[in-house]
Amino acid sequence: MSTLKINNLSKTYANGVKALDNVSLELENGMFGLLGPNGAGKSSLMRTLATLQEADSGTATLDDIDILNQPAELRKVLGYLPQEFGVYPRITAEQLLTHLAILKGITNKSERKELVNYLLDKVNLYEKRNKSVKGFSGGMKQRVGIAQALIGNPNLIIVDEPTAGLDPGERNRFYNLLADVGKDVIVILSTHIVDDVRELCTKMAIMNLGEIVYHGSPQSAIEDLNSKVFKKIVSRDELQNYANDYKVISNKMVGGQPLIHVFSEAHPQNGFEPVAPGLEDVFFSKINTSNVLV
Structure with missing residues (x-):
């Protein structure tokens, strides 16, 4: 060893x-x-x-x-x-x-x-x-x-x-x-x-x-985000507003529209749905690139 x-x-x-x-x-x-x-x-x-x-x-x-x-x-x-x-x-x-x-x-x-x-x-x-x-x-x-x-x-x-x-x-x-x-x-x-x-x-x-x-460990990092990641499909011209109002940790296109993941200790409401976190969410939450992503 x-x-x-x-x-x-x-x-x-x-x-x-x-x-x-x-x-x-x-x-x-x-x-x-x-x-x-x-x-x-x-x-x-x-x-x-x-x-x-x-x-x-x-x-x-x-x-x-x-x-x-x-x-x-x-x-x-x-x-x-x-x-x-x-x-x-x-x-x-x-x-x-x-x-x-x-x-x-x-x-x-x-x-x-x-x-x-x-x-x-x-x-x-x-x-x-x-x-x-x-x-x-x-x-x-x-x-x-x-x-x-x-x-x-x-x-x-x-x-x-x-x-x-x-x-x-x-x-x-x-x-x-x-x-x-x-x-x-x-x-x-x-x-x-x-x-x-x-x-x-x-x-x-x-x-x-x-x-x-x-x-x-990757698993521990993912578990730390349980119940703290939420998703929502938004329009492209709304992205900056969401970046200002929420901690956006990732943003990718799904069917031509941006799907954002946000980090929040409590449910942010406003049409957001809870999502099981993945290692990608860990990665973006740790490097805090919300401004870059939008």
Whole structure:
């Protein structure tokens, strides 16, 4: 069982943007969802934990490894799938994984070949091992990405926005693969897609403007909103009035008309109906984007 401890990490970029604002989290084995809108600071946190950038202050440890001061040690037990997983042109899946295995220090040729075949089979790409990765679909490239992240039996795996752009079938295959991987190691899934966290994670955090605004289980967060979310279909020209008068937590089009969800401790009347809350309601209520949504 590994433990990742993050204490008061802060990072401000040269342009003045405070990407990380005293971020503290503690994670153990299993799938952990880091949910937040684009620009929330998720990728900054992932890059810091992956030793790709330094923090201004704070600490981060994986068991007895000081991540910020022992980056080489952390990289030995890290698997990382960045948001943009680039591939070499005209190289097969087998060649790519073999090359990356060499870079990770697996020098024994037969051991390396056995590992590459095992990983290709695990991500269901063994039959495509001699095909050029450049011609793979988005979902297949992401599966190659997970395969390379598994080289070296990592204790920590970071995947940054892994399902963006995948079709529903590819996303489901990716979910199954991640769930399988997440049984034995710490997997951090950074995403702005609520379904990713709902499908995969028993623990989560919501990040906004560089801060952690919720840390706990998806189910507990949903239960906290029970009997406090109400819905109503309104006209488009009424949206601003409702935003002024109620705490609108989401707004989406249904049959060409806006359906709004509002947060309220008591029934707001005025034609609103109670609705069972979901993780999307949690997400929007925590990041408080009512003004953006209208």
